[in-house]
Each structure stands twice: as structure tokens, then as C-alpha cells.
Amino acid sequence: ILTAAFMNLKQTEIHMVKQDTGVKTVNVGDSVILHCYPESQVAMHFSWYRQSIGGRPELLSNVYKYDTPARMFHWLEKNPRFSVQRQEGMNHLHISGVQPDDSGFYFCGISHSNMVEFGEGVFLSNKSSECHQxxxxxxxxxxxxxxxxxxxxxxxxxxxxxxxxxxxxxxxxxxxxxxxxxxxxxxxxxxxxxxxxxxxxxxxxxxxxxxxxxxxxxxxxxxxxxxxxxxxxxxxxxNDDGNPATAIKILVWLSIIRTGTLLLFLTVLPKIRCRKKKKKKKKKKKKNIYIYMYFCTLQVKYMFKGE
Incomplete structure (x- = not known):
């Protein structure tokens, strides 16, 4: 009971897509590599999406695990400035000759069966010598x-x-x-x-x-x-310390812990005490057979005397 209670206290999130995060700034005309390290062994498709500020996400590339080379979509299909380096545990996006229109959020994603997961995303920002406002x-x-x-x-x-x-x-x-x-x-x-x-x-x-x-x-x-x-x-x-819902949750967890501790003492300690009594009664000359039945904390004893 105690184990089940504490298992629900904290949930651990495991991210299967590690990629560049934060803001990456480059000069217009330079080249940049956006790194992505998928950690899933069952992923079948590896993709890159871009979302311009105020726009919708658009698919840049989608690579099947056993496909080579990467298949590019939309206008990137004929754009040599974009390419994907795909190997085991790697799905990097290369952009050469960065243009102002390339700025936006870039997300690396993986998919398998009906599950899709994305990295945190990185924002690509570019600097131009003609703009200092x-x-x-x-x-x-x-x-x-x-x-x-x-x-x-x-x-x-x-x-x-x-x-x-x-x-x-x-x-x-x-x-x-x-x-x-x-x-x-x-x-x-x-x-x-x-x-x-x-x-x-x-x-x-x-x-x-x-x-x-x-x-x-x-x-x-x-x-x-x-x-x-x-x-x-x-x-x-x-600060939700004064929230009634939070107070109720705390009381519920305290009640569960108290009940589990009480059950632990009521079931383990009687068994230890009974084992000690058995050892003492074996020293008697008469052969007595004891049968113990336990129902939670209720102990019922039947004694049959042997001949």
C-alpha cells in the first residue's frame, strides 16, 4: 500500500528527442546546423517542422528509418540550401546561405505506430547589417x-x-x-x-x-x-497553500500513509509474537497441534490434544 501511494507522488517524464533549444542567432548568408538526437529504438519516421512567427507549422523533411536520402517536402524539395544528415541516433538539419525568411521555430520529431513526439524546439534568428531598429x-x-x-x-x-x-x-x-x-x-x-x-x-x-x-x-x-x-x-x-483542494489532497495522503503504517504493525507484529509462543510450547511433553488462522488482525486458535 505504501509503495503504491508513493509511486503516485511523482511522475517522471522521459523525453525521447534531444535537440538544440533556446535561440540560435546567425548572420544572413552564413550556414547553420540544427542538431537533433533521437533516443528511441522503435521510431520509424524522423522529421523536421518549421513554424514562422505568427504562422502555421510546415513540414520540411520526413525520413523513413530505412530510406536514403531524405525526402524533402513542399518548396524545400527544390531548395538545395536545406539538407538532412540522418544516421543512427542523429537527424541534423543543415541550412546554407541563411535568408531572413528562414527565421522561426524548428522542431525535430519522431513517430512510431500512432505515437508522435517532438523536441522542445529552437528559434533560428538571423542578423542583418541593414536592420538595427x-x-x-x-x-x-x-x-x-x-x-x-x-x-x-x-x-x-x-x-x-x-x-x-x-x-x-x-x-x-x-x-x-x-x-x-x-x-x-x-x-x-x-x-x-x-x-x-x-x-x-x-x-x-x-x-x-x-x-x-x-x-x-x-x-x-x-x-x-x-x-x-x-x-x-x-x-x-x-501559491496554492490556502487552496481547499490542496489541503484535502494533503489530508488524503496523510490518511493513506497512517493507514498503511497501522496495517503494517497489526499484521507483522502478531506473527512475530506467535512464533515466539510456538517455540515455548514445543518444549512441553504433551504433543499439541496448533492451527492458526489469520483474518486481518483477528487470530483464532484451535487446539487438538494428541494421544
Whole structure:
């Protein structure tokens, strides 16, 4: 009982796809390799997907375990800048002559039977010498603590230079058990020009009726000219100590542990005591036969005297 109770206290997640994560920045015209190390022995298909900011995921490549070379899909089929290096335990994506349109999230995936699993994803950002309009992305507050059912607001201040190009502002969340998750987007509307050389605008992300699943670090990101700049992040902590549901769970687990401990003492200790009594009665001259029957903690003894 105790073993079954403690097994449910913590669930261990095993990720079968290890790939580059975070943000990888390269110069326009350079080459880059996005690494992926599948650890599954039963996977049959290995793929790469790309998701441009604000767009839908698109399939770049799909490799059958025993296929060679890799089959490219969509417009990549005739694009020599993209290639896949596929070996046992390896599924790397090569991009040569990086272009501004190549920026976005890249996900490495595997599939077998009816199961599909992806890596955490990596964002490919490129820098161009002709674009320098992003100067700073500042988030406030650095951390926020609240209780379930409350509301919280994140602030993001974006400072830009003298650039008329439109930029996209996005919010991402990183939790302890998952990678970056895209949760919200908005279009940047520049504030009226001022005497200073830079412009500034503030964005807000409001979350209402928060729960424990909303805990994590929220990042504001600004994308422009194929590059992306992340803010310092705001860590959201959910204090659910006063939540009645949490208190009930704690009481239930304490009750299970107490019951298991009680049963352990009531079933093991009587057996030890009875064994000691048996040894003492064997020393008597009369031959007595004892039959013990146990029903939980109830002991019934029948005694038959031998001739």
C-alpha cells in the first residue's frame, strides 16, 4: 500500500528527442546546423517542422528509418540550401546561405505506430547589417506571486530606433516540464515620434483566473527583419497553500500513509509474537497441534490434544 501511494507522488517524464533549444542567432548568408538526437529504438519516421512567427507549422523533411536520402517536402524539395544528415541516433538539419525568411521555430520529431513526439524546439534568428531598429526589451515585474483564481498582468516595454518597418510582439511561456510555448501575439503600433532618437511602446498580457498550470516564466519577444529579441522574463509563482483542494489532497495522503503504517504493525507484529509462543510450547511433553488462522488482525486458535 505504501509503495503504491508513493509511486503516485511523482511522475517522471522521459523525453525521447534531444535537440538544440533556446535561440540560435546567425548572420544572413552564413550556414547553420540544427542538431537533433533521437533516443528511441522503435521510431520509424524522423522529421523536421518549421513554424514562422505568427504562422502555421510546415513540414520540411520526413525520413523513413530505412530510406536514403531524405525526402524533402513542399518548396524545400527544390531548395538545395536545406539538407538532412540522418544516421543512427542523429537527424541534423543543415541550412546554407541563411535568408531572413528562414527565421522561426524548428522542431525535430519522431513517430512510431500512432505515437508522435517532438523536441522542445529552437528559434533560428538571423542578423542583418541593414536592420538595427531593435534596442531593448524590458519586462516588469521580474517576478510575480499570486493565488489561484486571481488575475495577473505582465508588462513589456519595447524601445525601437528610427525604423518604419513593422515588428511583431509575442509572448512565450517556459515551464519546468516543457519547452517554450507560444501563447499570444500582437502587432506593434509605434508611439507618436518624439524629440528623442528612439521610440517606446508598452504591451500588456493579462491572465485571469490563474491556476497552478499557469506557473512558469513568461517572455516578451519582439521580431523584426528576421531577428528576435527576448525580454528578461517574468516568473509567475502560484501559491496554492490556502487552496481547499490542496489541503484535502494533503489530508488524503496523510490518511493513506497512517493507514498503511497501522496495517503494517497489526499484521507483522502478531506473527512475530506467535512464533515466539510456538517455540515455548514445543518444549512441553504433551504433543499439541496448533492451527492458526489469520483474518486481518483477528487470530483464532484451535487446539487438538494428541494421544
Amino acid at each position: 531593435l534596442s531593448a526589451v524590458v519586462q516588469e515585474p521580474v517576478s510575480e506571486s499570486t493565488q489561484p483564481g486571481k488575475s495577473v498582468t505582465f508588462n513589456c516595454s519595447v524601445k525601437t530606433g528610427n525604423c518604419n518597418a513593422e515588428c511583431g510582439v509575442y509572448w512565450f511561456k517556459r515551464a519546468s516540464h516543457q519547452g517554450i510555448v507560444y501563447i499570444h501575439s500582437d502587432q506593434c503600433k509605434h508611439a507618436p515620434p518624439s524629440a528623442s532618437s528612439s521610440q517606446s511602446c508598452v504591451y500588456h498580457l493579462e491572465k485571469t483566473n490563474v491556476s497552478s498550470s499557469d506557473a512558469g516564466t513568461y517572455y516578451c519577444a519582439v521580431a523584426s527583419c528576421g531577428a528576435i529579441m527576448f525580454g528578461n522574463g517574468t516568473k509567475l509563482q502560484i
